Amino acid sequence: MSKSEGLYNSGVLPPEMYEQHEPPKELWESKKNGLVIVECPQRIPCNPCHTGCPTGAIMEFADINDIPKVDYSKCTGCAMCVAKCPGLACFVADLTYGGDEEALLKLPYEMLPLPNEGEEVECLNREGKVVSKGKVLKIVEPWKDKTKVVHVAVPKSLVMEIRAIRVVRSR
Amino acid sequence: MKNTEVLVIGGGPAGLSAAAEAASYGAKVMIVDSDLRLGGQLIKQTHKFFGSAFERAGTRGFVISDMLLDELKGYGDRVETYSNCTALGYYKDDGVVNCMEGEENYFKVLPKKILVATGAQERLIPFPNNDLPGVYGAGAVQTLMNVYGVVPGKRVLMVGAGNIGLIVSYQLLQAGVEVAAIVEAMPRIGGYWVHAAKVRRLGVPILLEHSIKEALGKDVVEGAIIQQISPGCGFIGEEIHVDCDVICMAVGLNPTCELLWQAGCEMKYVPQLCGHVAIRDRSMRTTNPNVWVAGDAAGIEEASSAMVEGRIAGLSMAHELGYVEDKEYREKSALYWERLNALRNGEASAKIREGIAQVLMESSGGMER
Ligand SMILES: Cc1cc2nc3c(=O)[nH]c(=O)nc-3n(C[C@H](O)[C@H](O)[C@H](O)COP(=O)(O)OP(=O)(O)OC[C@H]3O[C@@H](n4cnc5c(N)ncnc54)[C@H](O)[C@@H]3O)c2cc1C
Numbered sequence: 323m324s325k326s327e328g329l330y331n332s333g334v335l336p337p338e339m340y341e342q343h344e345p346p347k348e349l350w351e352s353k354k355n356g357l358v359i360v361e362c363p364q365r366i367p368c369n370p371c372h373t374g375c376p377t378g379a380i381m382e383f384a385d386i387n388d389i390p391k392v393d394y395s396k397c398t399g400c401a402m403c404v405a406k407c408p409g410l411a412c413f414v415a416d417l418t419y420g421g422d423e424e425a426l427l428k429l430p431y432e433m434l435p436l437p438n439e440g441e442e443v444e445c446l447n448r449e450g451k452v453v454s455k456g457k458v459l460k461i462v463e464p465w466k467d468k469t470k471v472v473h474v475a476v477p478k479s480l481v482m483e484i485r486a487i488r489v490v491r492s493r
Numbered sequence: 494m495k496n497t498e499v500l501v502i503g504g505g506p507a508g509l510s511a512a513a514e515a516a517s518y519g520a521k522v523m524i525v526d527s528d529l530r531l532g533g534q535l536i537k538q539t540h541k542f543f544g545s546a547f548e549r550a551g552t553r554g555f556v557i558s559d560m561l562l563d564e565l566k567g568y569g570d571r572v573e574t575y576s577n578c579t580a581l582g583y584y585k586d587d588g589v590v591n592c593m594e595g596e597e598n599y600f601k602v603l604p605k606k607i608l609v610a611t612g613a614q615e616r617l618i619p620f621p622n623n624d625l626p627g628v629y630g631a632g633a634v635q636t637l638m639n640v641y642g643v644v645p646g647k648r649v650l651m652v653g654a655g656n657i658g659l660i661v662s663y664q665l666l667q668a669g670v671e672v673a674a675i676v677e678a679m680p681r682i683g684g685y686w687v688h689a690a691k692v693r694r695l696g697v698p699i700l701l702e703h704s705i706k707e708a709l710g711k712d713v714v715e716g717a718i719i720q721q722i723s724p725g726c727g728f729i730g731e732e733i734h735v736d737c738d739v740i741c742m743a744v745g746l747n748p749t750c751e752l753l754w755q756a757g758c759e760m761k762y763v764p765q766l767c768g769h770v771a772i773r774d775r776s777m778r779t780t781n782p783n784v785w786v787a788g789d790a791a792g793i794e795e796a797s798s799a800m801v802e803g804r805i806a807g808l809s810m811a812h813e814l815g816y817v818e819d820k821e822y823r824e825k826s827a828l829y830w831e832r833l834n835a836l837r838n839g840e841a842s843a844k845i846r847e848g849i850a851q852v853l854m855e856s857s858g859g860m861e862r
């Protein structure tokens with residue numbers, strides 16, 4: 323098993339698959355509020371990302387097993403899908419947020435404790451390694467169903483690396 | 494002796510859906526379930542479900558259970574429910590089912606139609622010390638945490654990376670329990686990729702082509718030895734010591750089928766459906782004309798498909814009892830089959846499709862079956 327095969331087969335998107343999951347560069351760089359990144363590469367019977375998207379940016383599924391397809395021109399970065407997707411496979415990245423240095427990620431969060439707004443948290447990559455610190459800007463609960471969406475400022479170079487946060491507090 | 498038109502054995506998503514469907518047409522239904530609460534597996538499922546909007550995808554399992562129970566309440570006296578009540582046996586000659594409610598109340602039921610929706614049982618695998626306290630089935634861990642609010646331990650080794658192993662690992666993390674690792678014998682995860690991604694990004698390693706060799710500890714689990722395995726050659730490579738106080742087995746389920754054997758239903762061993770299952774027609778009726786089957790008892794699958802199968806069985810029982818017009822029956826049954834086929838269309842369901850093809854019989858007489 324090659325390294326990237328081993329990664330993929332255990333649930334980690336290998337770097338050579340990033341590009342096909344990224345929104346188109348030009349639009350992404352200028353889109354205020356950000357664009358969605360959907361990391362759902364396997365055909366499974368599931369479609370709440372589409373049914374939960376208010377703009378139709380995640381296109382209708384001809385077959386419920388289809389891999390989600392995105393019309394980025396319709397995406398508003400609202401992150402309703404981030405909170406709806408049972409696979410926690412949708413993320414929003416806003417590249418217009420922090421100049422050249424920073425970007426804003428909207429990540430699903432279902433753990434305890436909840437971070438506070440303004441708190442510094444650890445940012446984890448797809449294998450759970452801490453790759454940077456990040457500052458929590460806002461926490462919302464779009465569907466009022468306990469799944470939170472955490473807005474976190476992260477180093478811009480890591481928007482395709484960071485996929486989770488961890489709250490660290492000394493006890 | 495109690496009488497009822499429809500007896501539903503097992504109040505999980507399959508049984509509750511069947512009861513709701515049959516009662517919606519006017520049939521008198523009795524549901525018995527061994528558990529203290531109706532809902533089957535759903536009551537321990539705190540995660541959001543997959544599937545389509547029809548089957549309430551994106552909704553948490555226990556909420557789906559509440560929705561089904563609410564639907565049943567709407568049918569008032571027509572639906573009678575017994576929890577903490579086990580169907581013990583079926584007497585083929587007179588069609589009587591005997592039940593035990595709690596530890597005292599023994600009674601017999603003479604139903605006109607029976608649905609067996611008894612769900613599944615967990616498998617275990619043999620390894621030295623697998624009888625130590627601290628070795629759990631994933632279902633037990635889920636029940637402890639999500640029904641009773643008790644954590645099973647501090648640090649868990651999960652065996653099996655199917656959906657259950659992956660989801661229970663995630664729920665352990667949510668409960669503040671560490672997951673040392675997930676070992677999976679196959680070269681890839683068996684569950685949905687997105688479920689694996691969820692636990693990977695929280696730092697849980699998934700060791701493919703690895704399995705548990707031995708549990709360590711004298712009176713309770715104090716650790717485990719895991720090792721790489723190679724297909725056909727067994728254990729290879731170095732033994733790895735894992736520090737843990739819980740070993741959680743998520744190595745698969747078998748359909749709970751004893752009552753179907755007793756009912757004389759024609760059974761078949763179908764590996765794709767994870768064990769012995771009853772041959773059935775498209776209305777989920779078995780070769781015993783008074784017995785239907787649905788859900789995991791008919792083959793290990795999903796709650797989403799269990800609910801549709803339950804609807805089909807409920808509709809068919811109501812039809813047999815004369816509550817449903819032929820035309821309505823045909824149309825609705827076609828609609829449910831469309832949904833079922835849609836759910837089973839993906840690559841993750843290839844196995845299910847192969848399995849179903851082996852147990853679906855053309856027709857057992859009567860109409861449209
Ligand atoms: C961790 C986990 C996660 C899952 N996630 C999903 C998911 O995201 N989406 C999805 O669609 N599915 C999911 N499933 C699968 C789903 O839970 C099952 O497929 C579904 O519950 C099967 O429904 P059922 O009604 O056939 O059986 P069950 O829910 O198992 O219910 C059977 C009931 O029958 C009762 N019973 C058994 N024998 C008797 C008897 N003799 N007398 C009386 N009562 C009896 C049992 O007590 C039980 O309550 C998951 C399963 C697990 C374990």
Ligand code: SF4
Nearest residue numbers: 375397398400401403
């Ligand atoms: S961020 Fe909003 S608009 Fe964009 S895909 Fe998700 S739900 Fe649709």
Ligand code: SF4
Nearest residue numbers: 362368370371407409
């Ligand atoms: S809701 Fe999530 S898991 Fe389901 S298809 Fe959409 S992206 Fe994939």
